[in-house]
Amino acid sequence: MKNLATLPVEKLLQKPRKLQFPGFPSQIDRFPDLRYMGSKRRLLPWIHQILDGLDFESALDPFSGSGAVSYLMKAMGRRVVASDFLNLSSTIGHALIENNKITLDGPAIRILFENVPTAHRFIEKTFRDVFYTRADLRFLDRVSGNLRQLDNPHQQALAMAALMRSCVKRQPRGVFTVSGDLSKYDDGRRDLRLSIEEHFLEQIEFFNEAVFSNGRRNYARREDVFKCSTENIDLVYLDPPYVPRSDDNCYIKRYHFLEGLSCYWQGLEIDFETKVRKIPKLYTPFSYRSTAIEAFDNIFRRFRNQKIVLSYSSNGYPDLDHLTDLLNNYKSDVRIFTRPHRYHFGTHEAVKRSTVTEYLLVGL
Ligand SMILES: C[S@@+](CC[C@H](N)C(=O)[O-])C[C@H]1O[C@@H](n2cnc3c(N)ncnc32)[C@H](O)[C@@H]1O
Incomplete structure (x- = not known):
């Protein structure tokens, strides 16, 4: 297999294409990003450009994030x-992928904001002086309880997704690795000034606008x-975590609070020895x-019977050649698309910016 990684993307596409990403769906502008x-x-315009050249009706995204x-x-x-x-992640999937039409209407919003004096205080007790203000934590307890009063599971998922994004916005770096006094991260941003309740009102609107139907039954x-299951699936888009060169890539370490919130910590064992109240890694x-x-x-x-599209990065292990050899064992036609990319992600004091080469390996 020839390593095509250094060729510009337009040379690798079968048909010559404009660089302007024609046909990129404008619906994407409504996607509420979680800074995940x-x-x-x-990278969606680039991924779209490549997917658009492939023949498929159905797709599985088993690392949907x-x-x-x-x-x-x-x-x-x-x-x-x-x-x-x-x-x-599956909560977001229920809210925006599976759900084609259900939004949070007036009666649902009234239920969500209802003041219930008997609401549980689990979040307030567990995360006091760890994350957020006491009023924020009480609000999270309240909405978590009220949310279960909604009859429609897609409304529940939509409300939870909006609540999770509210939490991310209110948290200085969008992750839950450090607790306590986070004032050094306070750069005066509006997101840090709004309460979770105020964020939630806004996020309900964003999520309602993000719901759309594509006329298909999605799951x-x-x-x-x-x-x-691979039944009736034509193409699989794979975006697994990469073995990190340094630090780690644990999703639970960064997002344990959201994972817990998404199920009100039911069935999860909290480690009270940890400052941030972690739950076990997966x-x-x-x-x-x-x-x-x-x-x-x-x-x-x-997935050898499906078309495979794999997202990968030059800072991952194994390297591109090794991965290409592995894919060649199952696919006779392997194509590689490349693109420079800058990730912005904070794991320590400052936000790290790293430049990597992004790959899309397509196995047909
Ligand atoms: C790189 S992220 C995917 C990002 C996603 N494509 C996006 O644009 O947001 C990798 C995801 O794989 C999930 N994951 C890791 N191991 C998994 C496994 N064995 N089965 C299913 N999901 C897994 C993680 O929870 C994480 O959400």
Whole structure:
């Protein structure tokens, strides 16, 4: 297999195309981004350009994360199954991918904001002096209880997704790795000044506007990639976590609060020894050098009857050549698309900016 990684993307596409991303669905502007680690939101025009040249009616996104790529494929009119092993991700999938028409209307909003004196105080008690103000925490307890009074599961998911995004906006760096006095991150941003309640009102509107129908029956699931069904699926878009060069890539470490909130911590064991009240990590073989190669081999084999589109990055392990060889074991036609990309992601004091090369490996 020739390594095409250094060729410009337009040379690799079969037909010559304009660089202007023609036909990029305007619906994408309404996607409420969660600032999720590894989100492909900013790469969607490029991903669209490549997906648009492929023949498929149905797609599975088994590492759906923030749901950005599922949302793109839905906007492209394909039947989409969005899935992830995190409950927070599948909640977004239920709200925006599976849901074609249900919004939060007046009666639902009234229920959500209702003041119930008997509301549980679990969040307030557990996260006091850890995250947010006391009023914010009480509000989260209140809405979490009220949300269960909504009859429609898509309304519930939409309200929870709006609540999670409110929490992300109110949290200085959008992650839950540090607690206590976060005033050093306060740069006067409006997002930090609004209460979670005020954010939630705004987010309900954003999420309502993000709901749309593509005339297909789409689904959202909470599942491990190794258990996903491939029935009636033409194409699988794979975006697993990468084995990190430094630090780690644990989603639970960063988003444990959202994962807990999404199910009111039911069935989750909180570690009260930790300052931020962590919950147990979810094991994934993609995060470790010792298991990543076998994991890639396993998913390529699992999806060998589907068209495979894999997002990968030059800072991942194994490297591009190794991954291409693995994919070649199952696919006779492998094409590689490349693009420079700058990630902005904060893990320590300052926001890190790293420049990497993004790859899309297409196996036909
Ligand atoms: C790089 S992110 C995906 C980002 C997504 N494409 C987006 O644009 O937001 C990787 C996702 O894989 C999920 N994940 C990791 N291991 C998994 C597994 N074994 N099964 C299902 N999901 C997994 C993580 O929860 C995370 O949401």
